[in-house]
Amino acid sequence: MARTIGHSVIAAQAAGGAVGDAAVEIAGFDRAVAPTSTVIGAAIVNAIVAEATDILVHRGTPPEVYRSLNTAAGDADHQRTAAQPMESSEEES
Numbered sequence: 001m002a003r004t005i006g007h008s009v010i011a012a013q014a015a016g017g018a019v020g021d022a023a024v025e026i027a028g029f030d031r032a033v034a035p036t037s038t039v040i041g042a043a044i045v046n047a048i049v050a051e052a053t054d055i056l057v058h059r060g061t062p063p064e065v066y067r068s069l070n071t072a073a074g075d076a077d078h079q080r081t082a083a084q085p086m087e088s089s090e091e092e093s
Contacts, residue, residue, distance in 0.1 A: 022032030056063050067077040 020032065020037040021037050023036045024030045024034040053063055053065065066081070067074050069075060069078065
């Protein structure tokens with residue numbers, strides 16, 4: 001999966017985004033809006049998350065990842081997670 005990150009970076013370089021990074025010109029407005037780098041940046045970040053998750057799962061320590069509420073199991077998953085007591089990372093005195 002490591003190739004995913006590299007492919008995303010290559011895609012970002014080859015995407016040929018708009019000069020100044022904004023892609024949409026609005027009639028009557030003196031500058032473009034909607035930067036193209038946001039889409040590519042999000043793809044790179046998601047590729048990094050996927051790679052990190054893959055590494056952790058294969059090390060036997062799967063990360064806690066929240067399921068989208070836009071799925072059938074999302075609500076139940078979030079209710080189950082919310083019902084679990086939170087672990088403190090600080091030692092209590």
